[in-house]
Amino acid sequence: KQRLRRKKLKVKVRVPATAANLGAGFNCLGLALELYNTLEISEANSGVSIKILGEGKNGLPKNRSNLSLNAIYKVFDICGYKLKGLKIKIHNRIPIARGLGSSAAAIVAGAVAANELCGKKLSQDDLIQLCADLEGHPDNIAAAFLGGLTICGYEDSKLIYTNIFVRYGLRAIIAVPQNLKVKTKDAVAVLPKRVPFADAVFNLSRVAFFINGMMTDELDIMGLGMDDRLHQSYRKGLIPGLEDVFRAARGAGAHGVALSGAGPSVIAITNRFPDPIGEAMKKAFAAKGIKAEIMILDADNKGVTVKVKRA
Numbered sequence: 359k360q361r362l363r364r365k366k367l368k369v370k371v372r373v374p375a376t377a378a379n380l381g382a383g384f385n386c387l388g389l390a391l392e393l394y395n396t397l398e399i400s401e402a403n404s405g406v407s408i409k410i411l412g413e414g415k416n417g418l419p420k421n422r423s424n425l426s427l428n429a430i431y432k433v434f435d436i437c438g439y440k441l442k443g444l445k446i447k448i449h450n451r452i453p454i455a456r457g458l459g460s461s462a463a464a465i466v467a468g469a470v471a472a473n474e475l476c477g478k479k480l481s482q483d484d485l486i487q488l489c490a491d492l493e494g495h496p497d498n499i500a501a502a503f504l505g506g507l508t509i510c511g512y513e514d515s516k517l518i519y520t521n522i523f524v525r526y527g528l529r530a531i532i533a534v535p536q537n538l539k540v541k542t543k544d545a546v547a548v549l550p551k552r553v554p555f556a557d558a559v560f561n562l563s564r565v566a567f568f569i570n571g572m573m574t575d576e577l578d579i580m581g582l583g584m585d586d587r588l589h590q591s592y593r594k595g596l597i598p599g600l601e602d603v604f605r606a607a608r609g610a611g612a613h614g615v616a617l618s619g620a621g622p623s624v625i626a627i628t629n630r631f632p633d634p635i636g637e638a639m640k641k642a643f644a645a646k647g648i649k650a651e652i653m654i655l656d657a658d659n660k661g662v663t664v665k666v667k668r669a
């Protein structure tokens with residue numbers, strides 16, 4: 359009798375960078391950007407090997423403390439997948455620990471790839487929830503999955519989310535400090551346990567301005583909506599020159615500007631010519647001894663994408 363050999367799967371997942379918070383929308387808003395990490399996974403007969411290219415190629419762990427591998431094993435456990443062997447190749451383009459969602463991208467890439475090997479046992483909803491639990495906050499995860507501008511929040515422990523298509527023509531200008539990293543955990547540690555009621559009301563109005571401005575293309579309203587009183591002022595001690603960078607971006611034509619996630623990167627948004635805004639932000643950081651790289655990125659409206667091959 360001829361034995362049938364099951365064809366081995368090869369899966370390639372692409373995940374966008376994300377800017378969370380966008381000013382007022384602390385832990386609720388996220389914007390996906392056209393800058394991507396990829397993860398390729400193929401079934402093998404034995405052993406687990408990981409190759410990492412690009413950002414973090416020398417520093418990232420290759421054992422279970424690797425965020426992608428941990429997410430892969432989590433999905434395998436839940437789905438009861440019998441692991442024989444794996445070959446994993448990761449290509450990182452998202453700078454690490456700069457507030458651009460590199461850890462969310464790593465988790466989403468691993469979880470989505472593993473779910474493909476498990477015959478898609480988990481729904482998108484299960485996966486988003488699982489990834490947000492692994493990451494510890496949901497905003498980058500929702501944006502990395504869905505693309506566009508995402509809004510998320512919890513109903514008890516269930517994550518709820520929705521997304522908005524970002525129209526063509528809006529540009530994100532991102533100043534990425536090269537010699538400064540901020541761990542989200544440290545940026546959360548400086549936040550107060552309570553905030554003044556008036557500050558909460560201020561942010562409510564700004565989030566509403568931001569969303570409406572985005573949807574109606576009233577970019578001055580959108581930009582007003584990037585102001586914040588819940589987290590940025592508490593974090594400015596971690597990022598020298600933050601307020602000067604904000605001022606410089608507005609002065610050079612940005613409609614709005616905010617910390618990208620917990621920082622240290624700063625994101626400005628405009629439909630005007632982006633280069634002078636980037637130059638102004640770079641100069642303001644340089645005045646405080648911080649060398650910043652400028653990235654000019656369009657919004658990503660696709661979110662995570664998957665390609666599967668059988669060999």
Ligand code: HSE
Nearest residue numbers: 378385495497619620
């Ligand atoms: N929204 C979280 C924070 C994580 O600002 O602490 C952002 O990446």
